[in-house]
Amino acid sequence: MHEILLALDEGGADLAVLTETKRKGRGNEDLDNYIHLWSGVDKSRRAAAGVSILINKRHKNYIKTYEYRSERIMTLTLSIYGYDTTVIAVYAPTDDSTQQLKDDFYADLSGILDAIPHHREVILTGDLNARVGSRFDHDVVGQFCEICVNNSGEMLVNFCAQSSLKILNGFFEHKKIHRYTWERPSLHQKSVLDYFICRQRSRFGWQDCRVKRGPNCGSDHYMVEAKMVCPFVMKQPSKQPENEEQQKLPKEQRWNLCLLQQESIRTLYQRRLAEELRTRLPNNNVETEYENIKAALQSAAMQALGPMPVRKMKRKPPWFTEEIKKLIEDKNNLFNNWLANKNQNSRDRYRSKNRELKKKIKETKDRFWEEKCYQIENYIGGAQSTEVWRTIRSLKTNETNKTQI
Known part of the structure; x- marks a missing residue:
């Protein structure tokens, strides 16, 4: 996750959707400059599916509501420069899934869209696991996508047509390497599976939608980036306070x-x-x-009593060392070199560095937890027994990093 946050910070992303996270439960937490919302399967079940939304903290005050629908769908409603907007993060069933599972997924999605007012903007994004092809002079699908169409793609196109939505990927012309969102080099397979979808009469000015091949976190999917601008909205002048005491309202202590x-x-x-x-x-x-x-x-x-001390959130995991950071940079450089050359030698060097990075992360994590366990064992039964609970509480990141929205 920290590698993803570094990539988002470098690109200046305002909002990101992650799919197939396989994180159990539901909740939110602070992660560096972002607020992380996630929805997954129940903790009693085997890890599967899972969706997450990362939103930059500078937009925290614009968040209105968010809802965990299932391990495949979650929604976030916020006000973007005066426009109420609902972001729907989705992870659709694969094309090999049963028809009943696909029907249930699109039925849930239709229920969500039907409940959204028509004046509200909609941004539906994620891994739709569908190939919609390319079409000329079409309201839903553009001409700059790919050729192949599968059963899931037909279902997605029909769903968008019924809901007056359009798939942005095909409306912006780019090189083919900047269209395909998924690739399996060993079998020479590639396709477009991840999409940005909006209303056909959206008031937002969508400027671009393309694949960014540079950011890499070990996934076979590439990052899809969309850019938009919001039209100017004249705000009503706010009522001025009658006196200076009302201007300086004290913050809640x-x-x-x-x-x-x-x-x-x-x-x-x-x-x-x-x-x-x-x-x-x-x-x-x-x-x-x-x-x-x-x-x-x-x-x-x-x-x-005195005021509650302000807790400074951890900027990075305790096991994230400078050596690991250097390995990530080397791995990303080799990955970009492989994308540029596409030869076997570049690929082997990238895969070797990726294995080295994973091994180093595992060793560092194991060493960190061994030191913490040894520290706790020394505290138990001694004069510093209270330090045991203090150490354990400091390791409960889900509680200490939970944010209030």
Whole structure:
């Protein structure tokens, strides 16, 4: 995942969709400059499918709602420069899957689109596992895609036609190497399986949709990038505050409540609170009495507890060393060299470096966990037994990195 984040940061991506993640459960977390939302199978089931959405933190305040539909579909609704937009991340069944599984998938997708208001923009993207071909003068499929069409492709085209959607991949002319989203070099197979889909009458100005072959994270799929511009929207002038006090509204303060577990701190807080309440005269007005009690609670908390310390999120995993970073850069350079030359020697060098990187990551992870386990074992039963739980809590990334949206 860290390798993906580096590629997104380098490309300045605002939003990305990942498919076939095989991550179980549902949730969200902070990952460097992005907020990660994921939806997968239940933890009691075998890992399969899975979709994720990564959105840059600078757009966090524009998020309205998000919904985990299934291990194949999740939605995110946000406001893009005044335009309400629903992003649908999908991972469709393969063409070899049963017809019932495909019908169920498109039935769920149709239900989601039917519930979206017609004025709202829609961006449907992900691995559709369908080959839609190329068509001239068509509302759904453009002329710059590929030739082959399969059963899943026909289903996708019919679905888009019924929902007034269009597949952007075929409407922008590029070299063939920048059209194919999936490739298996050993069998000389390539096809277009990943798409960007929008409304046929979208108000967004779509400028481009193409494959970016440089970013590489060990997948046989290439990254598909779409660019768009939003038309200017005149915003209504906001109501100005009547006085300076309203202009400087205080931010919500969080107190270090965990200190109340200590008896001495709890007694100190009770004593400070009693003193604060005595200094404030009772009032018959309910609003005034509420403000007095609120001020007393905050003042006592400031004196006895103090504010909650701000946790700085980890910028990278603890096992991510400079040596691994250098290996990733070397692997990416060899990958780009192979894409440019397409000879067996370049491919063998890339695969060798990729194996070396995976081996190094595994060794570094194993060494990291061995050191942590040894550290915990030394703490157990000793004078520093409280450090055991502190160390374990620091390793629970799903809880410490969870973000509030």
